Amino acid sequence: MINFEALFRISYGLYIVSSGDKNHGNGFISNTVFQVSAEPIKFAACCNKNNYTAEFITKTGVFAVSVLHKDTSPELFGRFGYKSGKDIDKLEGMKVIYGETGVPIVLNDCIAFVECRVVQTTDVGSHLIFIGELVQSEIIDDSQEPITYLYYRQVKKGVAPKNAPTYIDKSRFESGKQSTPAKKYKCGACGYVYDESTEMIKFADLPTDWICPVCGSEKSEFFEIDN
Numbered sequence: 547m548i549n550f551e552a553l554f555r556i557s558y559g560l561y562i563v564s565s566g567d568k569n570h571g572n573g574f575i576s577n578t579v580f581q582v583s584a585e586p587i588k589f590a591a592c593c594n595k596n597n598y599t600a601e602f603i604t605k606t607g608v609f610a611v612s613v614l615h616k617d618t619s620p621e622l623f624g625r626f627g628y629k630s631g632k633d634i635d636k637l638e639g640m641k642v643i644y645g646e647t648g649v650p651i652v653l654n655d656c657i658a659f660v661e662c663r664v665v666q667t668t669d670v671g672s673h674l675i676f677i678g679e680l681v682q683s684e685i686i687d688d689s690q691e692p693i694t695y696l697y698y699r700q701v702k703k704g705v706a707p708k709n710a711p712t713y714i715d716k717s718r719f720e721s722g723k724q725s726t727p728a729k730k731y732k733c734g735a736c737g738y739v740y741d742e743s744t745e746m747i748k749f750a751d752l753p754t755d756w757i758c759p760v761c762g763s764e765k766s767e768f769f770e771i772d773n
């Protein structure tokens with residue numbers, strides 16, 4: 547048997563993984579960044595093959611990781627976690643500095659960053675694991691605590707989209723079961739669609755203080771749409 551709740555007991559942080567150069571860059575929200583070696587110091591970042599940022603990392607061979615704090619705004623999660631750089635310039639208007647390799651580093655809601663040069667790429671299916679050797683690292687704001695994925699889910703009531711490696715497609719495990727038909731609900735403010743067929747929780751069961759992960763609007767702003 548697979549108990550999905552057990553999978554959510556694995557701990558993760560939340561980060562912006564960015565890449566590119568001084569002319570053109572991009573970034574995405576990731577919960578799968580971790581240090582994988584002590585000597586030399588190396589980090590792994592797990593990136594969906596469809597993420598626009600994957601193209602930047604592959605092309606430039608560099609990436610940066612901005613460690614996000616607990617009060618990170620829903621808008622930042624919306625911009626970097628639910629929208630693609632294929633459609634908008636995500637770095638426009640952001641606080642960005644450039645690392646020693648020229649990689650853009652996002653400083654909004656960031657408490658520390660690491661900058662890495664890719665030394666290995668592993669294809670693991672839907673995702674690529676980029677392994678990078680540390681180039682530089684710095685603290686930006688020591689007064690804040692890093693946000694964990696559990697805090698994001700339980701306190702901020704955040705969810706994760708399909709491109710996250712920890713996303714669970716429940717339909718693959720529940721093919722034989724009877725269940726009520728999945729519905730879709732649209733945010734009246736920004737158009738984000740909560741699709742029950744790809745989420746762990748029915749819309750009605752989300753807490754009343756749940757907010758739109760893209761624009762931060764209240765649950766009451768959502769309305770049901772046709773499938």
Ligand SMILES: Cc1cc2nc3c(=O)[nH]c(=O)nc-3n(C[C@H](O)[C@H](O)[C@H](O)COP(=O)(O)O)c2cc1C
Binds near residue numbers: 596
């Ligand atoms: C909480 C959260 C965690 C995520 N974790 C990952 C991750 O670890 N790897 C990944 O490839 N995408 C992850 N995503 C999804 C990407 O951030 C999202 O698909 C993004 O829009 C890709 O942007 P891009 O196409 O501009 O690169 C996550 C999103 C959220 C909201």
